[in-house]
Amino acid sequence: MRFPKLLSPLWYTVQAILGTLLEQTALLAFGMWLLPLIDIHISWWLLGLIMLANLSFSIFTYVMGLRALRKLPFGEGAGIIGCNGIVITQLSPTGYVKVRNELWKASSNKTLMPGEEVIITAIDGLTITVISKPTKNMLNSKIRE
Numbered sequence: 732m733r734f735p736k737l738l739s740p741l742w743y744t745v746q747a748i749l750g751t752l753l754e755q756t757a758l759l760a761f762g763m764w765l766l767p768l769i770d771i772h773i774s775w776w777l778l779g780l781i782m783l784a785n786l787s788f789s790i791f792t793y794v795m796g797l798r799a800l801r802k803l804p805f806g807e808g809a810g811i812i813g814c815n816g817i818v819i820t821q822l823s824p825t826g827y828v829k830v831r832n833e834l835w836k837a838s839s840n841k842t843l844m845p846g847e848e849v850i851i852t853a854i855d856g857l858t859i860t861v862i863s864k865p866t867k868n869m870l871n872s873k874i875r876e
Contacts, residue, residue, distance in 0.1 A: 763766040818847045835859045
């Protein structure tokens with residue numbers, strides 16, 4: 732999968748490192764020079780603890796961001812057409828459907844009730860078009876006809 736140039740994992744890593752270094756420098760300057768100017772003195776260990784907490788938070792947000800960048804996007808390129816979903820809100824003609832643990836706005840040419848299984852037939856922007864998934868009873872009745 733190709734990332735846009737500004738969102739590539741390498742560029743994201745460089746930005747995360749530079750941002751964290753800038754944050755750590757600002758915390759150190761604030762604790763060592765600015766606070767003493769207004770007669771507030773904090774100990775070195777407390778400043779170190781604050782910097783360590785900030786570093787931990789930066790690492791956590793970096794990891795979460797990298798996971799988000801690597802996650803495959805839904806859409807036409809992700810092959811969502813033909814996948815199954817479950818109706819969350821009544822479709823008459825629009826409502827919401829859950830597909831692959833994502834909530835999608837959906838439309839259908841007939842009314843579908845919550846809990847019904849559907850199949851995605853098309854995508855138009857952020858709206859999917861669905862049809863009711865055939866059940867065994869529906870298939871048996873069509874065979875008899």
